[in-house]
Amino acid sequence: MATHKLLLLPGDGIGVEVMEEVKGLMKWLEARGLASFAIEEDLVGGAAFDAHGEAISDETMARAQAADAIIFGAVGGPKWDKVSYDKRPEAGLLRLRKDLDLFANLRPAICYPALADSSSLKREIVEGLDILIVRELTGGTYFGEPKEIVTLENGQRRAVDTQVYTTSEIERIARVAFELGRLRKNRVHSAEKRNVMKSGLLWNQVVTALHAAEYSDVNLEHILADNCAMQLVRNPKQFDVLVTDNLFGDILSDAAAMLTGSLGMLPSASLGAEDPVTGKRKALYEPVHGSAPDISGKGLANPIAELASFGMALRYSLDLGDIADALDRAIARVLSQGFRTGDIAAPGEKTVGTVEMGQAVITAL
Amino acid sequence: MATHKLLLLPGDGIGVEVMEEVKGLMKWLEARGLASFAIEEDLVGGAAFDAHGEAISDETMARAQAADAIIFGAVGGPKWDKVSYDKRPEAGLLRLRKDLDLFANLRPAICYPALADSSSLKREIVEGLDILIVRELTGGTYFGEPKEIVTLENGQRRAVDTQVYTTSEIERIARVAFELGRLRKNRVHSAEKRNVMKSGLLWNQVVTALHAAEYSDVNLEHILADNCAMQLVRNPKQFDVLVTDNLFGDILSDAAAMLTGSLGMLPSASLGAEDPVTGKRKALYEPVHGSAPDISGKGLANPIAELASFGMALRYSLDLGDIADALDRAIARVLSQGFRTGDIAAPGEKTVGTVEMGQAVITAL
Ligand SMILES: CC(C)[C@H](C(=O)O)[C@@H](O)C(=O)O
Ligand SMILES: CC(C)[C@H](C(=O)O)[C@@H](O)C(=O)O
Numbered sequence: 120m121a122t123h124k125l126l127l128l129p130g131d132g133i134g135v136e137v138m139e140e141v142k143g144l145m146k147w148l149e150a151r152g153l154a155s156f157a158i159e160e161d162l163v164g165g166a167a168f169d170a171h172g173e174a175i176s177d178e179t180m181a182r183a184q185a186a187d188a189i190i191f192g193a194v195g196g197p198k199w200d201k202v203s204y205d206k207r208p209e210a211g212l213l214r215l216r217k218d219l220d221l222f223a224n225l226r227p228a229i230c231y232p233a234l235a236d237s238s239s240l241k242r243e244i245v246e247g248l249d250i251l252i253v254r255e256l257t258g259g260t261y262f263g264e265p266k267e268i269v270t271l272e273n274g275q276r277r278a279v280d281t282q283v284y285t286t287s288e289i290e291r292i293a294r295v296a297f298e299l300g301r302l303r304k305n306r307v308h309s310a311e312k313r314n315v316m317k318s319g320l321l322w323n324q325v326v327t328a329l330h331a332a333e334y335s336d337v338n339l340e341h342i343l344a345d346n347c348a349m350q351l352v353r354n355p356k357q358f359d360v361l362v363t364d365n366l367f368g369d370i371l372s373d374a375a376a377m378l379t380g381s382l383g384m385l386p387s388a389s390l391g392a393e394d395p396v397t398g399k400r401k402a403l404y405e406p407v408h409g410s411a412p413d414i415s416g417k418g419l420a421n422p423i424a425e426l427a428s429f430g431m432a433l434r435y436s437l438d439l440g441d442i443a444d445a446l447d448r449a450i451a452r453v454l455s456q457g458f459r460t461g462d463i464a465a466p467g468e469k470t471v472g473t474v475e476m477g478q479a480v481i482t483a484l
Numbered sequence: 485m486a487t488h489k490l491l492l493l494p495g496d497g498i499g500v501e502v503m504e505e506v507k508g509l510m511k512w513l514e515a516r517g518l519a520s521f522a523i524e525e526d527l528v529g530g531a532a533f534d535a536h537g538e539a540i541s542d543e544t545m546a547r548a549q550a551a552d553a554i555i556f557g558a559v560g561g562p563k564w565d566k567v568s569y570d571k572r573p574e575a576g577l578l579r580l581r582k583d584l585d586l587f588a589n590l591r592p593a594i595c596y597p598a599l600a601d602s603s604s605l606k607r608e609i610v611e612g613l614d615i616l617i618v619r620e621l622t623g624g625t626y627f628g629e630p631k632e633i634v635t636l637e638n639g640q641r642r643a644v645d646t647q648v649y650t651t652s653e654i655e656r657i658a659r660v661a662f663e664l665g666r667l668r669k670n671r672v673h674s675a676e677k678r679n680v681m682k683s684g685l686l687w688n689q690v691v692t693a694l695h696a697a698e699y700s701d702v703n704l705e706h707i708l709a710d711n712c713a714m715q716l717v718r719n720p721k722q723f724d725v726l727v728t729d730n731l732f733g734d735i736l737s738d739a740a741a742m743l744t745g746s747l748g749m750l751p752s753a754s755l756g757a758e759d760p761v762t763g764k765r766k767a768l769y770e771p772v773h774g775s776a777p778d779i780s781g782k783g784l785a786n787p788i789a790e791l792a793s794f795g796m797a798l799r800y801s802l803d804l805g806d807i808a809d810a811l812d813r814a815i816a817r818v819l820s821q822g823f824r825t826g827d828i829a830a831p832g833e834k835t836v837g838t839v840e841m842g843q844a845v846i847t848a849l
Contacts (some may be wrong), residue, residue, distance in 0.1 A: 260681060282645040310729075318643040352604060377715075
């Protein structure tokens with residue numbers, strides 16, 4: 120049996136708590152002889168800053184480069200609000216994304232039937248919702264240069280961020296979206312602001328050209344990002360795959376996540392390009408939720424998003440799709456059995472803590 | 485009685501139809517001796533491009549500069565999809581905003597009780613919703629330079645947009661938000677991405693400093709723009725005034741508008757700075773909805789957003805607040821009487837057209 124090299128980066132806040140449940144699941148899988156892991160664990164975010172003054176160290180980066188998959192928790196918290204911009208907790212995550220060239224961020228927004236009522240939207244609008252957001256993750260405003268604050272002669276300050284995209288950056292993310300579209304309902308929306316941004320114009324042109332050349336069997340629609348935000352609220356089920364840039368993807372995927380009423384449920388995968396020789400790709404898996412300082416340390420966090428992120432790792436990086444399927448079924452079962460953490464409980468409903476929820480998933484497996 | 489100089493720019497699509505109802509209302513007010521207008525009408529957007537090859541002409545800009553208020557319809561449509569970037573319909577609107585320095589865009593998102601059920605959100609989440617989004621309108625990614633697409637030596641193309649903000653640009657829009665906050669529930673949220681963008685960092689610092697220096701009586705909260713999108717979906721009533729930059733404001737205000745279930749109802753005002761001598765400010769009023777090519781020319785569009793935009797002009801530019809109040813009451817009455825255009829009708833409900841709805845508002849006045 121192949122041994123899979125995993126790097127666990129729990130990070131800060133509830134990231135640490137939900138990662139414990141993933142570790143429990145890994146042990147369980149190994150004890151049953153279903154998988155074999157070589158596990159390393161390391162610091163990122165505020166925890167790494169506290170330990171060695173950087174949001175991620177070069178040693179941790181080297182381990183990340185060598186791993187088959189990285190399982191990430193969450194970073195940040197009020198404790199590090201005053202830390203300088205380049206050492207802030209988020210810098211650790213951004214360096215991982217950039218240095219490993221994890222350009223394709225897959226964010227499913229799925230509404231579990233058992234949870235449809237915990238959405239702020241009407242049940243009929245979100246029941247059965249299943250959107251896959253494909254967000255470009257290594258370009259755009261996040262990384263473009265110049266990115267600076269300068270003091271002008273008149274004493275004013277002037278801040279600049281630069282949105283940059285090249286043909287090949289757009290093409291490779293659009294390709295991921297079209298390929299995934301073919302495996303789903305064959306419908307891809309591409310969102311940009313071509314009416315205001317030159318990068319939106321280029322985005323639109325490159326997606327259109329790739330579609331015509333190689334994916335004309337896929338149903339493609341272009342949508343302005345502002346209208347996309349509206350349509351996500353109005354009628355989200357019109358979407359299947361939605362491809363967009365780094366910044367729009369950040370906002371639109373968070374809005375989409377909230378439609379499902381269950382942020383604590385949603386995983387994500389950030390993938391690099393396939394190595395032409397080994398066929399492998401670098402990958403990082405993380406829950407969509409953050410470090411939730413308000414509930415951290417209390418054993419209240421929902422571990423399902425982290426468990427489901429590990430499930431995506433099983434599927435996309437470790438070739439253990441069967442176990443991933445079983446895990447997805449176990450999660451659905453636990454929900455229909457009525458297990459609820461605070462984030463997904465209806466008013467008055469009985470809730471369980473992080474550990475109980477993690478155990479329930481293993482039992483259901 | 486003062487005569488107010490108005491420039492009407494209906495633009496394209498349903499902009500033309502809904503403007504007719506505003507004209508009807510103006511005539512009615514004049515006939516009753518309640519107000520006196522000197523009205524000019526001109527072309528903008530695709531209509532202007534068709535007439536003289538530009539999305540707005542220098543002559544029209546001169547008229548705009550001279551007007552007490554501009555009443556704008558909507559621009560754009562598939563007919564002009566192939567028009568070059570600098571002549572596209574939106575360029576007319578962007579030039580108006582920039583050349584008149586209309587930096588403060590006020591976008592109320594109000595959920596009328598009679599319409600709460602037409603929202604995709606649960607009634608209890610949106611009933612009574614009353615958010616005022618204060619969007620910076622003349623800076624950021626919309627206007628920063630460089631803004632270009634260049635072809636590289638390897639044949640690839642590279643697109644750049646530049647997000648730029650200076651201290652004074654941030655300060656003046658934050659001031660508008662704090663002042664309006666004081667007139668409302670005294671609560672201001674400021675949204676940016678300081679964890680990723682230098683402009684977000686400066687935004688945060690400038691807002692914080694202004695708050696401490698002059699507005700410490702106002703309840704200020706900073707929120708990351710992605711989390712803000714989530715919170716708008718999860719629990720929009722936590723917001724009172726929300727101040728943010730041009731691009732985030734575009735997306736977040738559209739999401740907020742859709743929460744109300746009644747896009748065809750929402751007006752907006754874009755204001756310049758007060759002239760220190762005359763005390764006047766330049767202003768443009770426009771509905772939040774677009775030109776809606778799918779229903780244009782059919783007499784189906786809801787004129788209320790345009791009528792309410794004119795109402796904002798009465799209040800903010802023409803010192804006719806009493807008439808504005810009466811107009812708001814007339815709109816509420818018409819809704820509770822059951823008048824519905826297609827966009828706000830529940831399934832099966834009887835609908836009226838643009839003209840009938842406009843007439844009903846005048847009758848209720
Ligand atoms: C933590 C932060 C840097 C990050 C982002 O903005 O990309 C987060 O919001 C996300 O969406 O993964
Ligand atoms: C028409 C377009 C240029 C405009 C914008 O992006 O600002 C519109 O979406 C708006 O919000 O007023």
